[in-house]
Amino acid sequence: MQNAKPLPSYLIQRYHGWRATTYSDNKAWYRRLAESGQHPRAMVISCCDSRVHVTSIFGADEGEFFIHRNIANLVPPYTPDGKNHGTSATVEYAVQALKVAHIVVLGHSNCGGIKGCHDMCSGTAPELLESSSFVGRWMDILRPGFERVKDVDEADRTRALEKEAVLISLENLMTFPFVKTAVEDDRLTIHGLWTDVGEGALEQYDPAMGRFVKI
Template identity: 70%
Template sequence: MKHARPLPNYLLQRYHGWKATSFAENRSWYRKLADEGQRPRAMVISCCDSRVHVTSIFGADSGEFFIHRNIANLVPPYEPDGDHHGTSAAVEYAVTVLKVSHLLVLGHSQCGGVKGCLDMCKGDAPELEVKESFVGRWMDILKPKYDKVADLPDNVAQERALEKEAVLTSLDNLMSFPFVEERVASGELGLHGLWTDIGEGGLQVYDPARGEFLAV
């Protein structure tokens, strides 16, 4: 592959530092993971945003979380049409093969994908409206929720509300997957909606009884 290039030096240095410290100190654990396979108790669906560091937030070690990341932590509805569905495939594997006990959808503040969706709904992002925009067509999943936030007083309030609607949209769409619905109904799988404030380090969890996100 002629277009591939060597890693930049700073990444090589960080790798060698990890190998000499964290890996060396936990060599038996990594060997156990390699020999016995993964048995994560939870799957986390989070945003691609580089500021969202799932393992750090929960202090997780290697092998604890099955993690899938995409733009705006969205799950599409169940559509077995034969096309490529990376998120749906990850959910299927986690639920039917790994049999995770918990599935967390983690949204966050200042989400660029959600802001793009909001701009698109207001007619301020023509570049996302074109058929060829992968981001725009992905954010079509969230567009129907714009009506729920349109009357809020300003852009910031609308963005924060739509970020949380993205989490709820994903939870609703997860229940359209038959294998998810079956395990939720049997009590074998718990769905959890979360939102984190990047600047404050805060975490909120959706409370279905109250219909709102509450700080933990």
């Protein structure tokens, strides 16, 4: 593969710094993780956005979270013959093989994918309507959420859609037979969260109240 290049020097320096400090101080722990395999308590589905740092938010150690990231933290509906297998395969592995106790869907403020979906559904991003747009076809998953918030005041609509992305993903999770069975058997719980990146705030969806509330 002729196009692959060596890592930038700053990343190599950071690696050596990590190995000389964090790894060196916890070598026995890392070797135990390698030998015993992973046994995460929870799966977290979050956005690819570089500003969303799941392990920092929850102070998680290595081996604690099974993390899947994609554009706008979306889960597609259960479609065995469909094309959205990356996220679906990860959910299957988390529930069936790792037997996680929790699945957390984490949305966030100022999400570029959500803004793109809003613009596409509003007719102001025709490029995302092209069949060749991977982002556009992925964001089709959120179209039902846009329909639910399209009458919200424009100033608040994008943030409402960010939270709809979490709810749509929770709804779609329950279309997976193995997720539904695990939830009904009290072997799995699913949770919807939204974080404000700038404020460091965290909200969770309260089904009894039908809205997100601050934690």
